[in-house]
Amino acid sequence: MTDAESRYLRIEVPEEQPEERTVDFREVLHSYTREEAMLEAQRCLQCALPFCVEACPITQDCRGYIGLIADGEFDAAARLTLRENPLATTLCKVCYHYCEDACIMKGRGVPIAIRHLKRAALEFGNSDLEYVPSAPRRERVAIIGAGPAGLMAAWELCLRGYPVTVFEKQRAVGGQAGAIPHYRMPHHELLIDLQRFRHFDLTFVTDRTAGVDFTPESLLAEGYRAVFVAIGASKAGYPGIPGEHLPGVLPALEFLYDVNQGRPVKLGRKIVVVGGGDVAVDSVRTARRLSPGATVAMAYRRTRGESPAGEEEIRETEPEAIDFHWLLSPSRILGTERVEGIVFQRMELGAPDHSGRRAVTPVDGAFVTIEADTIIMAVGEKADLTGFAPGLGLKIGNKGWPEGGRPGYSTDVEGVFAAGGRSVVHAMAAGTKAAESIDAYLCGKAGRPVEGRPDPFGEGVPPPPVPEGYSSPVWKP
Ligand SMILES: Cc1cc2nc3c(=O)[nH]c(=O)nc-3n(C[C@H](O)[C@H](O)[C@H](O)COP(=O)(O)OP(=O)(O)OC[C@H]3O[C@@H](n4cnc5c(N)ncnc54)[C@H](O)[C@@H]3O)c2cc1C
């Protein structure tokens, strides 16, 4: 094969076979070998204008680490990755790889496997590194919520020398990343990432709920100089249909947290998941693994092509003995004492709406009943703002998380900021922006210049150059 031909052959990572992987929670995707990673990295064109870097919400220099892997320099690749991405061990398993969608090789159907190469960098290079805080500052910052947005903001602020306390209502940190099933991300990844935070002045206070035990305003009154509200979208959504609170109906997020944390979960033999996003797909694959021999189905009101779940995830799910029903919208749940079935309204695609997405409309009189003893509702989550003062002026983002309605994610209360994101890496990008606003606010109050993010390893290494014409990286010189 010529060099030119090999450039168009993406090296796929091996995966567990469907019959074996659906009986337990073993990780489905394996990693590259060292040699495979180098070959895959050598396909990269090292574009002068890397669309991949620009598409990454945290502007990770993926072109840089791919180039280092191509030369077999795995230690340097790991260091470069971790320099701007403190949750890289998590992201190399779960990121929706927006970079790959923008890769120039995608046009030929063979984008570089940027996420799998991140995993190779961290597995074959030395990733046991430590972040170094700058000289300590006096202003303590409080963060509410230990999900990716809160953790990224903590990293940014601790690097700049601020002492940070993170308040979290659950016992475990990680936010929704803690609900991602273990067949996609074995649970220790986030803890591996947090190990690198060990020299920070960072305190986690778990089992404490804002709105119940304290409020952003009470934290300011206690002496915190700024508060970042990063509470994500943790309240289950329901479609608002008769029977939705019958025994046997489980909210998806709670179901997935329970499974990951080893709490007992009771499923029947006829399981239907309602929804079409990633949470629905994770729920249906989890139910399959917990209930061998049961019928497991997923129903969504639009088509496969319009499902918000990623194409990759649906493709991985299809061989796992799951019945997919498209164009079915939940109408009512049957049963008196507990769930006995669910009635769906059949839908059809109509004309495109103002966003270009085709509307779905009910087909007159067409209903479908599916027998079920367990229904998992995965129709979206939203922020739980109980106990938060309306005076904060929080806006709800399009996936249900709250954010400050003013520039820089600031809220209507001075010193309080709020943000979140629709994926782990988007939440991290929001955490960075919020931390930059908090730093600018505190520097302004103290009358000192804003210096931006220092070198995370304390060696004064300048940030990677960004080609002309591109938006600047979040890392400021
Ligand atoms: C099942 C599932 C699978 C997913 N898979 C992926 C994936 O593969 N890739 C990907 O990129 N994204 C995935 N996501 C989305 C991703 O996890 C979220 O976009 C991201 O975690 C949002 O981060 P966040 O910090 O804004 O909010 P969250 O992660 O929701 O974190 C908010 C934190 O605040 C805490 N909190 C809430 N209210 C309070 C309160 N009142 N007081 C104190 N603490 C509070 C919560 O307990 C939580 O820990 C998935 C989500 C789910 C549910």
Ligand code: SF4
């Ligand atoms: S963090 Fe995600 S989007 Fe960014 S380079 Fe890595 S895989 Fe791509």
Ligand code: SF4
């Ligand atoms: S766009 Fe693709 S080919 Fe170009 S530098 Fe990025 S990964 Fe390499």
